[in-house]
């Protein structure tokens with residue numbers, strides 16, 4: 001194994017691959033662990049955080065939140081934003097504010113992070129899990145249409161890994177059947193569809209600022225909406241049912257406690273000042289992978305169809321099932337080479353959490369397309385501290401695994 005800095009190591013990997021030196025390229029090991037996700041934090045964020053810690057109280061107690069909210073609302077092109085502790089809370093608030101509850105069904109993709117779906121159960125409604133499209137890995141509008149029934153109240157689309165749903169098709173379905181359309185844009189800040197930013201689709205959307213996300217505050221989320229009615233309702237619900245402006249603790253109903261603290265909001269302001277740079281780095285990382293992997297027969301990468309700008313939160317590969325290399329084996333092989341990856345989200349219908357189908361969800365995915373995609377997919381290192389040298393090593397290692405396993 002060659003022990004050296006990144007550039008020398010990357011050169012060695014490229015050379016070994018070019019010369020088909022099996023003996024060398026069978027030992028591709030990153031000199032330091034390559035992280036799968038992580039933020040970029042500069043002195044500017046640190047400065048804002050210390051300002052909030054010192055001064056984000058008394059007369060300035062909500063100033064940082066308001067600034068952060070205004071920045072995200074403007075970036076997403078929407079009228080209102082509410083900062084919350086995480087996107088899970090934002091989705092919960094949207095569903096509650098829309099009055100979705102027991103006896104209702106909400107259609108969601110079978111392949112997503114569980115946080116897209118758990119809030120549906122928090123309000124007592126039933127998630128209806130349907131198929132995703134083979135290219136964008138987002139809700140299949142035809143599968144949605146087939147799943148709509150008398151109990152359906154909403155469609156919740158997920159912009160998976162920065163890919164965009166076919167929002168116009170979903171909106172047509174929602175309009176035709178009188179349903180609410182909700183955008184889970186947790187992973188998609190910076191993506192666009194037909195020149196509209198992620199967060200702009202449906203009646204309301206949720207962003208996540210989890211530490212792994214493109215804009216990161218550790219934990220954090222934002223509810224964004226153009227609907228003043230939904231905004232007003234969500235403000236009350238997120239503050240223990242206090243009417244807006246209440247200082248007398250006269251709660252009008254029982255709500256939730258979903259406020260973001262000022263220190264987190266300050267970190268978010270610093271990140272939003274740099275959002276273009278953060279999104280550009282995600283796209284640069286994907287570009288490095290695309291250059292090295294796109295022509296490979298057995299690899300499918302994130303899609304970016306006509307009219308879409310993908311912010312590539314996570315650069316992702318799905319390998320040909322014919323290779324017989326499932327995601328967990330692939331991850332183990334990459335890990336052995338000192339490279340962290342993540343599994344493609346497993347279909348929710350396959351998880352123990354949803355084993356009791358009769359009570360927890362309805363599953364309508366006759367093609368079961370999600371299974372085939374999710375079983376053979378991994379997220380490649382996409383942290384903000386990625387470099388082209390690291391991408392050389394990751395790609396060298398991946399191709400080595402595919403060729404030698």
Ligand SMILES: Cc1ncc(COP(=O)(O)O)c(C=O)c1O
Nearest residue numbers: 086087088113115116186208210
């Ligand atoms: C698709 C999706 N939805 C919702 C969430 C929830 O975000 P948070 O962790 O901020 O609650 C996440 C976060 O990982 C996500 O990836």
